[in-house]
Amino acid sequence: MTATIDVPNSVFEQAIATRRDVHRHPELGFSEHRTSAIVAERLRRLGIDVHEGIAKTGVVGVLRGSLPGRTIMLRADMDALPMPEENDHDYRSAVDGVAHACGHDGHVAILLGAAAVLSERRNDLAGTIAFFFQPAEEGGGGARLMIEEGALERFGVERAYGLHLTSYLPLGITAFRSGPMLASSDEIDVTVQGRGGHASLPHMSVDxxxxxxxxxxALQHVVSRQTDPVEPAVVSVCSLHAGTTYNVIPSEATLRGTIRTFNEAVRAEMPERIRRVIAGTCEANGATFSLDLKPGFPVTVNDAAQAAYARELIAKLLGEQRVITSPQVMGSEDFSYFAQAVPSCFYFVGSMSSERTAYPNHHGKFDIDEQALLTGIRTTVALALDAPLHAP
Ligand SMILES: [Zn+2]
Ligand SMILES: [Zn+2]
Structure with a gap:
């Protein structure tokens, strides 16, 4: 392929307009009706085959090249977060309590921009590009539902690539990593059952x-004493509720938390360790408990060969100095399900260029430098043009 990918100015401008439009009208997981209608309509206008209603609100566009080659999935997630936006630009969220604070608005704009460029280049295109516009990444498991519905087989996906805009990287920088890149994320709900009573009579109650x-x-000892210190893991209790007033010992307390790991074997050991610690602690205090462990996303593991290939390709495109090795990030991603199913590479695209764009993803003031859309489109187009023939 050529080392340069030209993105016409009109495509870049439309990407900005799309991003702002989607940003202004954020939709939660599996409710992305307006967003997916825009996606479907735009793909159709580009002459791309459109399949709607995949995993409820997902859309898949299929673009067949003129030459034989593999089928490559390019993925964008479409959902927003249930949180208020704190920015005051003129395209801030028009929906109370819902905001595109993770950059998925940008992902939608990038993938539509790439589709626009690629649809003009179908004579140079080998293989088939499957544009996966995925619903419900933020905890909803849209990727898993797409897989359960058979979308990978239906569209013959052989390799998958996805990106995430991030404010932890400067604009223009992309980050790749071989192997585990983002953490698994499981949630725990614990109810500690005691026996209520008068505050002045603790011996007659179970506090x-x-x-x-x-x-x-005690849960902090699971990581510090029971987990191999070279295997990163986090157990965070993030919610603890009990009681109503000054002088009543309540009968129960509830806890909620999250467990993060970078290794499926470590992850698999966590439920039993956590149960044992809670059981022992409750037993020692004469209390009982219930534990509900909700499995979340698996570890996002990049295929080593795909990561090396994609990194090299993007380094040729952007220059060696604009491509770095990503650290492991304790966040989680449901791209992990795609990465379990087919050889894949997920990568980060930097979107930070100032204080305004330095707020972390999921912050009420998260915002991107929109030049990052251009990096996203160029890297996506590069993969689409090259990977069907040359990806390992
Ligand atoms: Zn997010
Ligand atoms: Zn995200």
């Missing part, structure tokens, strides 16, 4: 607050 406090402390 769920003290027991729950001991559980919080």
């Amino acid at each position: 769920p607050i003290l027991t729950a406090s001991s559980v919080v402390v």
Whole structure:
């Protein structure tokens, strides 16, 4: 392929307009009706085959090249977050309590921009490009539902690539990593059952607050004492509720938290360790408990060969100095399900150029430098033109 990818100015301008439009009208997971209608309509206008209603609100566009080659999936997630936007630009969220604070508005704009460039180049295109516009990444498991519905087989996906805009990288920088890149994420709900009573008579009650406090402390020993120190893991208790007033020992306390790992074997050991710690602590205090562990996303593991290939390709495109090795990030991504199914590479695209664009993803003031859309489009187009023939 050529080392340069020209993105016409009209495509870049439309990407900005699309991003702002989607940003202004954010939709939560599996409710991306307006967004997916825009996507479907735009793909259709580009002469791309459109399949709607995949995993409820997902859309898949299929573009067949003129030459034989593999089928490559390019993925964009479409959902927003249930949180208020704190920016005051003129395209800020028009929906109370819903905001595109993770940059998925940009992902939609990037993939539509790439589709526009590629649809003009179908004579140079080998293989088939499947544009996966995915619903419900933020905890909804849209990727898993797409897979369960058979989308990978239906569209014959052989390789998958996806990107995430991030403010932790400067504009123009992309980051790749071989192997585990983002963490697994599982959630726990714990109820500690004691016996309520008068605050002045602790010996006649079983105090769920003290027991729950001991559980919080003891859970920190799961990582520090029971997990191999060279294997990163996090157990965070993020919610602890009990009681109503000054002088009543309540009968129960509830805790919620998250477990993160970079290794499916470590992840698999966590439920039993956590149960044991909670059981022992509750037993020592005369309390009982219930534990509900909700499995979340798996570890996002980039295929080593795909990561090396994509990194080299993008380094040729952007220059060696604009491509770095990504650290492992404790966030999680449901692209992980695609990466479990087919050889894949997920990468980061930097979107930070100032204080305004330096707020972390999921912050109420998260915003991107829109030049990052151009990097996203160029890298996506490069993969689409090259990978059907040359990806390992
Ligand atoms: Zn997010
Ligand atoms: Zn995200």
